[in-house]
Amino acid sequence: MCDFLCWRRSDLTSCARIGCVRFPGRPLCSRCPAMPFSAQPPASGERYALSASLDNARHLSSLLRAVHFQDHATCLATASGLRVTVEDAKCIQANAFIQAEIFQEFSVQEESVMFRISLSVLLDCLTIFGTSSLPGTSTALRMCYRGYGYPLMLFLEEGGVVTVCKINTQEPDELLDFDFCSTKVVNKIILQSEGLREAFAELDMTSEVLQITMSPDKPYFRLSTFGNAGSAHLDYPRDSDLMEAFHCNQTQTNRYKVSLLKPSTKALALSCKVSIRTDAQGFLSLQYMIRNEDGQICFVEYYCCPDENITEAEL
């Protein structure tokens, strides 16, 4: 029995039973469908821990794809927006930030709401009407989460067709804290993404590691791999056109597992700029600035631990 108030079209008669959104002031019915968005009033929201609307679901799905290298993700919603975190091997963490301003409506009842969810299933639902972007068409999205133990509800509409999804949520994982703040940064550069895209797309996957050298002196910024066919080095001079900012204080060389960093290529492909930072321990932070179809800016960041197998003597 559905405890939400609802209606179907202009009749207040029977309707098909599915998950539904609450519309105050309407009679109870035992079966309720989802309504096309044009007919939906905004839900009052007081029963929802998280409630959000987005005119173009791609603003969310494209960012989530940029961090989709594991099946599960942890979602954190606060008044500032949504953060979706994916981790692997206790060494790498990716975060996609979709700030509240991107949404047409975004409301979080408590200070924060957190749950774990299958990112694969979430993406399949968000892209239920397909991924090709025909000009002028977009999928509208409404997202509702009642709180701990409840499923995440998605209402998607395109061309008058409505899809309702109910995705089970789980206890959120404890997340890694890389403790990476700007005061601890040793070296930082900002590059235009087009400069790095080819390099990352063609990374020698037979190399176990990607070695990153950052230095106030030559070679300034160098990417190296050591694969079956030999070692490859790619240098970016500090005065290169692609270099937007160069703040290197100390020569650092660190190695990171290629298999862990490779998924960041998706975020790189979407982005216009990337900031590369390392701290004293060699932890790596990659921050990607992504402009969506409407010109709004969102961020995706990847944090990676240095590969411990390499000793100082080898470097």
Added chain:
Amino acid sequence: MRFRAKIVDLACLNHFSRIINTIAKLAKTCILRLTVCKLYFILSDKVANGGASMWCELSQPSLSSSSRIVTHDIPVGVIPRRMWNDFREPGVPDFDVSIYLPVLKTMKSVVERMKNLSNFIVIEANLSGEMNLKIETDLVSVTTHFKDLGNPPWASEDGCQSSAQGRDLESMAEARIDIKKLQQLLAGQQVNPTKALCNIVHKRIVHFILLHEEVSLQYFIPAIA
């Protein structure tokens, strides 16, 4: 030599290839029936065992007319005349609901995504032009609602419009089917059919009819408990 045909017109050849491609997505082998004016491609897995069956009809004029000669010898197994009764045109089942399909492109996208989430899909529809596609697993449930699809008018034997006379317009007939079979059928449709509809026998079978100018394709998918 019992049968010989020549397709010569390039457009006809392309048309024929498209049809074969569509059928190839549904079956690895099938029965080819040749009559004076029509070609039939038939697939009949044992429906009782959960297999789908298909009946595709082409009229000859669409295949005839110009010329390049490539010869392929394809091995066939000739079916003796005494077994021809097994391969008759299927009758239209006594369905509960008949409804036009939604825009195939949309239906295709939705079913493809649902296929990632579940092995089975429920198709339900009523005589008010509404159809729902539903999947449900432990992890997730997804329902897509199509409205204003229209219900084709079927004339009954005595000439008056019928099928399911007196049936409550809102009441849904449903069938739970193998999602892969539905996805294969939709994937094979490269060109939009002139008419596309399905007949649902509640919890028994879904009968799809896709009509193009010269070709009709019928596909039966049995319901799974």
